[in-house]
Amino acid sequence: MMNTTLKTMLQHRSIRKFTPEEIDEQSLDFILKAACNGSTMGNMQLYSIIVTKDKEKMQEMAPFHFNQPIATNAPVILTFVADFNRFNLYCKYRDAATDAYSNLQSYHWAVIDAIIAAQNACVAAESLGLGICWLGTITYNADKFIEAFRLPKHTVPVACIAFGHPDEKPELTDKLPLEALVHYETYNDYTRESIDWLYADKEAHENTFRLFAENNLPNLARIFTERRYKKTDNEHFAKVLEKVMKAQEFLK
Amino acid sequence: MMNTTLKTMLQHRSIRKFTPEEIDEQSLDFILKAACNGSTMGNMQLYSIIVTKDKEKMQEMAPFHFNQPIATNAPVILTFVADFNRFNLYCKYRDAATDAYSNLQSYHWAVIDAIIAAQNACVAAESLGLGICWLGTITYNADKFIEAFRLPKHTVPVACIAFGHPDEKPELTDKLPLEALVHYETYNDYTRESIDWLYADKEAHENTFRLFAENNLPNLARIFTERRYKKTDNEHFAKVLEKVMKAQEFLK
Numbered sequence: 130m131m132n133t134t135l136k137t138m139l140q141h142r143s144i145r146k147f148t149p150e151e152i153d154e155q156s157l158d159f160i161l162k163a164a165c166n167g168s169t170m171g172n173m174q175l176y177s178i179i180v181t182k183d184k185e186k187m188q189e190m191a192p193f194h195f196n197q198p199i200a201t202n203a204p205v206i207l208t209f210v211a212d213f214n215r216f217n218l219y220c221k222y223r224d225a226a227t228d229a230y231s232n233l234q235s236y237h238w239a240v241i242d243a244i245i246a247a248q249n250a251c252v253a254a255e256s257l258g259l260g261i262c263w264l265g266t267i268t269y270n271a272d273k274f275i276e277a278f279r280l281p282k283h284t285v286p287v288a289c290i291a292f293g294h295p296d297e298k299p300e301l302t303d304k305l306p307l308e309a310l311v312h313y314e315t316y317n318d319y320t321r322e323s324i325d326w327l328y329a330d331k332e333a334h335e336n337t338f339r340l341f342a343e344n345n346l347p348n349l350a351r352i353f354t355e356r357r358y359k360k361t362d363n364e365h366f367a368k369v370l371e372k373v374m375k376a377q378e379f380l381k
Numbered sequence: 382m383m384n385t386t387l388k389t390m391l392q393h394r395s396i397r398k399f400t401p402e403e404i405d406e407q408s409l410d411f412i413l414k415a416a417c418n419g420s421t422m423g424n425m426q427l428y429s430i431i432v433t434k435d436k437e438k439m440q441e442m443a444p445f446h447f448n449q450p451i452a453t454n455a456p457v458i459l460t461f462v463a464d465f466n467r468f469n470l471y472c473k474y475r476d477a478a479t480d481a482y483s484n485l486q487s488y489h490w491a492v493i494d495a496i497i498a499a500q501n502a503c504v505a506a507e508s509l510g511l512g513i514c515w516l517g518t519i520t521y522n523a524d525k526f527i528e529a530f531r532l533p534k535h536t537v538p539v540a541c542i543a544f545g546h547p548d549e550k551p552e553l554t555d556k557l558p559l560e561a562l563v564h565y566e567t568y569n570d571y572t573r574e575s576i577d578w579l580y581a582d583k584e585a586h587e588n589t590f591r592l593f594a595e596n597n598l599p600n601l602a603r604i605f606t607e608r609r610y611k612k613t614d615n616e617h618f619a620k621v622l623e624k625v626m627k628a629q630e631f632l633k
Contacts, residue, residue, distance in 0.1 A: 130509070131411070138415040138419070138505060139414060139418055158559075161563055167393065174561075174562060179564045179566070180563060180564070182566075214571070215576075218576050220602040222576050224602075225605070225606040226607075226612055229605075229610065230615065234521070234616075237622065240496075248420075248496070252390065252501070252504055257387075261420075279568050280568050284568070304417060304426065310429055311413055311429070312431045312530075313434075314431070316530050324467075348476075350471055351476070353472070354477040354481045360478055363481055367486040367487070370486050
């Protein structure tokens with residue numbers, strides 16, 4: 130049966146334009162509490178949340194977000210950090226081993242915990258009528274954010290979300306049909322025919338035609354691979370991320 | 382202002398005991414739709430969801446979940462897969478590059494997308510009165526799940542969640558206070574004193590004393606490092622995961 134929570138989630142769209150209105154303390158408190166009450170590996174709570182409200186701090190980090198306007202115009206930005214530092218320190222001060230979680234599996238636990246918390250924060254905010262937008266740029270310049278936030282070893286920032294009062298109501302984003310995303314019992318791999326069929330609506334969407342014109346390219350795949358997320362860029366930032374994971378002692 | 386969505390999230394607890402009742406088709410459909418309507422990197426929807434209802438399939442995978450009863454007793458298990466296979470195939474059939482996303486940064490995007498979808502599914506289910514429990518074991522035996530689900534290259538399973546009608550109502554889990562998890566503007570690193578203070582309530586919790594007795598160990602940190610998530614195990618499974626990420630072409 131449809132309910133208000135489902136409605137909130139099914140009406141989700143990213144909001145990139147906010148009014149100047151602040152987010153009141155009570156709402157922010159609910160958002161943070163919801164974030165911190167999600168599932169977490171072994172109840173270790175392997176995340177930290179950094180609240181950015183200071184406009185100077187936002188300006189300092191704007192270049193690492195490639196100067197997206199939303200990185201400075203949002204009243205609140207929350208950065209979710211995969212964090213084994215706190216738990217390792219807890220172990221240290223209880224005379225337990227402090228190097229049990231310096232590995233790639235532990236890193237996954239912390240990333241997963243951080244994203245669970247982040248998505249709970251988003252749903253909480255949207256239930257309060259606020260708008261949200263993920264800044265994927267956090268995965269590009271993790272090294273710079275680590276410096277700006279003064280993050281210690283055993284932490285990596287993995288999600289960054291802008292929150293505010295919506296000053297726009299964009300149409301719902303065109304999504305793939307459920308059949309494209311859901312498999313039963315085993316993975317049903319895609320054929321040329323199923324790809325054609327599953328992407329047909331998206332390719333016929335008016336937003337897509339606008340993108341073709343803007344990019345002077347004949348299809349979405351080439352817009353992604355040649356303009357938006359190019360191999361050379363991805364491989365460059367993958368190297369940054371690998372270096373960060375090593376420096377933060379999650380990868381050997 | 383408190384609302385039903387916030388209430389759902391603030392009342393979250395893992396449910397490990399389900400009634401035999403099935404999850405009706407409409408509820409499962411809402412859960413899947415909510416999962417597939419979350420934020421996603423560049424609207425690429427870099428995840429797949431595998432629905433497991435078949436008891437034989439559950440039995441087959443039970444050992445990879447270390448035979449937790451919930452891995453076979455739940456009416457529905459959803460496995461969330463970080464998936465660049467579908468998008469790469471889309472690129473292939475549109476004469477775009479197919480190797481732009483075989484790297485560690487792209488992997489992060491897909492993992493994040495998959496966890497956003499997974500957490501939306503959890504909140505949707507809980508809003509419908511269903512119970513959920515994450516099976517962290519998916520991060521241990523990714524290689525075996527890849528085989529069992531017949532997952533192709535450019536995919537890695539990252540979340541696995543059991544869903545059902547609750548047959549228990551455990552107390553809310555003891556969590557760290559918000560002050561332990563939230564930082565303002567920059568990361569406020571922990572001292573011995575702040576760790577003592579922030580973990581005080583957890584250490585005084587009756588569940589904790591029960592664990593001390595069960596494990597014959599004097600504190601939580603040592604229960605984690607010497608029993609639950611030991612360094613040797615973590616490092617073993619980190620190697621499995623690294624091998625999987627390489628085999629799936631996300632890591633060189």
